[in-house]
Amino acid sequence: MDFIIEAVVKAVKDLYQTDVAADAVNLQETRKEFEGQVTIVTFPFTKVSRKGPEQTGTEIGEYLKANVQEIASFNVIKGFLNISIADAYWLSQLNNNILADDFAVVKPNGKKVMVEYSSPNTNKPLHLGHIRNNLLGFSLSEILSAAGYEVVKANLVNDRGIHICKSMLAWQQFGNGETPQSSGLKGDHLAGKYYVWFDKAYKQQITELIEEGQTEEEAKKNAPLIKQAQEMLQKWEAGDEEVISLWKTMNGWVYDGFAETYKALGVSFDKYYYESDTYLLGKDIVEEGLAKGVFFKKDDGSVWIDLTEDGLDQKLVLRADGTSVYITQDLGTAQLKYNDYHMDESIYVVGNEQDYHFKVLFLILEKLGKSWAKGLYHLSYGMVDLPSGKMKSREGTVVDADDLMADMYSTAKEQTDAAGKVEGLSDSEKDALYHTIGMGALKYFLLKVDPKKRLLFDPNESVDFQGHTGPFIQYTHARIKSVLAKAGYKGVAFTSTDALDPVERDLIVSLTKFPETIAEAAKGHSPAVVANYIYEVAKNFNKFYHEKSVNQAETEDLKQFRMQLSAATANVIKRGMKLLGIQVPERM
RNA sequence: GGUCCCGUAGCUCAGUUGGAUAGAGCAACUGCCUUCUAAGCAGUAGGUCUUUGGUUCGAAUCCAAACGGGAUCACCA
Numbered sequence: 001m002d003f004i005i006e007a008v009v010k011a012v013k014d015l016y017q018t019d020v021a022a023d024a025v026n027l028q029e030t031r032k033e034f035e036g037q038v039t040i041v042t043f044p045f046t047k048v049s050r051k052g053p054e055q056t057g058t059e060i061g062e063y064l065k066a067n068v069q070e071i072a073s074f075n076v077i078k079g080f081l082n083i084s085i086a087d088a089y090w091l092s093q094l095n096n097n098i099l100a101d102d103f104a105v106v107k108p109n110g111k112k113v114m115v116e117y118s119s120p121n122t123n124k125p126l127h128l129g130h131i132r133n134n135l136l137g138f139s140l141s142e143i144l145s146a147a148g149y150e151v152v153k154a155n156l157v158n159d160r161g162i163h164i165c166k167s168m169l170a171w172q173q174f175g176n177g178e179t180p181q182s183s184g185l186k187g188d189h190l191a192g193k194y195y196v197w198f199d200k201a202y203k204q205q206i207t208e209l210i211e212e213g214q215t216e217e218e219a220k221k222n223a224p225l226i227k228q229a230q231e232m233l234q235k236w237e238a239g240d241e242e243v244i245s246l247w248k249t250m251n252g253w254v255y256d257g258f259a260e261t262y263k264a265l266g267v268s269f270d271k272y273y274y275e276s277d278t279y280l281l282g283k284d285i286v287e288e289g290l291a292k293g294v295f296f297k298k299d300d301g302s303v304w305i306d307l308t309e310d311g312l313d314q315k316l317v318l319r320a321d322g323t324s325v326y327i328t329q330d331l332g333t334a335q336l337k338y339n340d341y342h343m344d345e346s347i348y349v350v351g352n353e354q355d356y357h358f359k360v361l362f363l364i365l366e367k368l369g370k371s372w373a374k375g376l377y378h379l380s381y382g383m384v385d386l387p388s389g390k391m392k393s394r395e396g397t398v399v400d401a402d403d404l405m406a407d408m409y410s411t412a413k414e415q416t417d418a419a420g421k422v423e424g425l426s427d428s429e430k431d432a433l434y435h436t437i438g439m440g441a442l443k444y445f446l447l448k449v450d451p452k453k454r455l456l457f458d459p460n461e462s463v464d465f466q467g468h469t470g471p472f473i474q475y476t477h478a479r480i481k482s483v484l485a486k487a488g489y490k491g492v493a494f495t496s497t498d499a500l501d502p503v504e505r506d507l508i509v510s511l512t513k514f515p516e517t518i519a520e521a522a523k524g525h526s527p528a529v530v531a532n533y534i535y536e537v538a539k540n541f542n543k544f545y546h547e548k549s550v551n552q553a554e555t556e557d558l559k560q561f562r563m564q565l566s567a568a569t570a571n572v573i574k575r576g577m578k579l580l581g582i583q584v585p586e587r588m
Numbered sequence: 589g590g591u592c593c594c595g596u597a598g599c600u601c602a603g604u605u606g607g608a609u610a611g612a613g614c615a616a617c618u619g620c621c622u623u624c625u626a627a628g629c630a631g632u633a634g635g636u637c638u639u640u641g642g643u644u645c646g647a648a649u650c651c652a653a654a655c656g657g658g659a660u661c662a663c664c665a
Contacts, residue, residue: 023605026605028604033609041607041608043607077608079608079646080608158665161665162664311591313590316662318663325662326662326664326665329665353659353660354665355593355659356659357660382593382594383659415627416627419625421625421627445600448600448602449600449601453593454594458600464614464627466613466627468601468614471627474627475627476627478627479627482624485624528602535602539612543630545624545629546629549623549624551624588627
């Protein structure tokens with residue numbers, strides 16, 4: 001639409017002898033109730049025209065109509081100049097742009113970006129919150145890739161620490177040698193079972209100690225189980241063979257479990273980092289910071305940074321005993337990642353409960369003078385809440401990822417079978433279809449809302465399959481494929497028609513917005529932008545479909561045109577959904 | 589208490605750098621399947637955009653305050 005902006009600038013210059021900046025021209029979509037596709041707000045020009053908004057609009061409109069070929073007509077309502085662009089323009093958009101092989105294909109921009117997401121703890125299975133994280137990270141990676149970036153998907157696995165030892169200890173004491181094979185339990189669920197077990201037994205010990213007269217604080221420190229877990233952690237750090245062996249075994253189970261969940265989710269990674277490898281990193285950065293005077297040492301030997309001038313607090317970066325804290329590792333890992341890939345941008349997909357941590361982390365790296373610090377970005381997403389409040393693993397109020405996906409599958413199966421549309425499909429085809437639809441519903445449900453906002457999930461209300469949903473869009477795609485099959489669509493050919501019907505024009509207009517939507521989603525780090533756009537496309541198609549027949553088109557030319565338009569729509573839907581990590585079926 | 593985020597229809601959400609009578613979906617109510625897939629289409633009803641003040645031609649959008657909700661302020665990760 002740049003040509004309209006340029007024309008308006010020229011119009012103002014010729015009519016009122018005044019130069020206006022291109023970005024002062026306010027273009028927006030014309031509202032449905034008025035005629036036209038593009039609207040210019042004329043209030044800003046009344047100052048230079050010294051006339052009322054209506055007269056100014058009329059003058060600019062007449063100028064545009066006389067001087068710009070693509071502008072067919074206009075109307076002015078109050079301060080709004082509504083412009084109708086000639087059908088020929090939209091048709092050429094379809095033929096030369098939308099149907100082209102390279103439509104919305106962006107050339108590599110030469111920039112590399114790392115997206116770190118998922119980053120699970122290996123002591124318990126994934127839950128709904130992790131699903132949101134995984135889907136966001138994967139989708140954002142797809143979007144950035146489509147926007148021209150070279151993307152590295154990274155997973156920083158939290159595979160060590162006291163919480164891992166808790167599961168290990170509980171298994172050692174109560175497990176009786178249980179394995180995924182012996183129990184039929186998925187590995188991550190097995191580990192999670194013992195994690196919960198530990199917590200229960202630990203709480204029991206605390207209660208007993210309190211009854212014996214200890215304060216709660218004392219009891220928490222003195223409970224035998226927590227002491228044993230701490231001992232185990234020390235042994236782990238010392239490389240104790242028995243502990244390391246158990247650790248490897250249990251983590252192995254968990255990884256097998258995660259692999260299954262990741263596969264079902266359809267996410268993948270290019271690079272795994274393990275905290276067992278990185279937890280000691282960062283100490284050299286602490287040295288660097290001390291040398292540069294960015295950090296300072298307290299009398300007890302602990303190292304700190306003072307961020308009070310930046311409105312934050314003093315922050316510990318190294319304990320007095322020389323051991324790392326969370327942020328020490330993250331400083332080191334950030335450097336490691338940069339050394340490995342030299343990326344221009346690095347995105348952390350992490351919940352908004354860690355906003356403060358990342359603010360501090362990025363600020364420290366900036367103060368250390370890291371040239372790459374300005375490319376760091378925290379994609380801070382909102383928590384997934386249940387009607388009862390926040391999910392808590394230890395209290396069992398979580399929606400388990402595997403359970404939820406299984407539920408989605410069976411709901412999809414019910415709905416699909418009830419609709420009676422799977423006749424003739426083999427069992428494996430049906431299975432794939434149920435999975436596609438179930439996951440489509442779940443993924444779309446989670447991705448359509450702005451990542452920054454918290455999200456409410458009610459386990460008692462099933463995820464919708466109607467309306468503004470994944471299955472609605474998938475259905476639209478399948479419908480198009482069905483129409484094209486019946487119409488005998490053969491592929492791309494140049495199409496023409498005399499005049500566009502509004503429903504056809506609206507559909508073309510929405511398709512032209514695909515490239516800018518990808519750019520906007522990439523810039524805003526928001527899959528929701530894509531999700532809402534694809535919904536608009538699907539809605540426009542269904543409206544078109546309802547009003548105009550492809551097969552029964554009045555002329556052969558018109559039929560060709562409508563087939564092309566339908567095929568182009570299916571293509572945009574398919575590619576747009578792919579950016580969300582959602583597959584679309586050929587029939588459903 | 590300090591800092592940060594959020595508040596749009598009964599519910600779940602859109603709403604670009606300020607622009608027209610604030611839009612969808614679900615739920616409710618009406619129509620439309622002998623015509624390309626009704627997981628669809630069309631329609632009715634539902635709003636003091638939390639409140640108050642400010643900025644201006646014009647505010648859901650920007651600023652300030654209040655109220656309400658959430659997060660965080662660990663030598664946990």
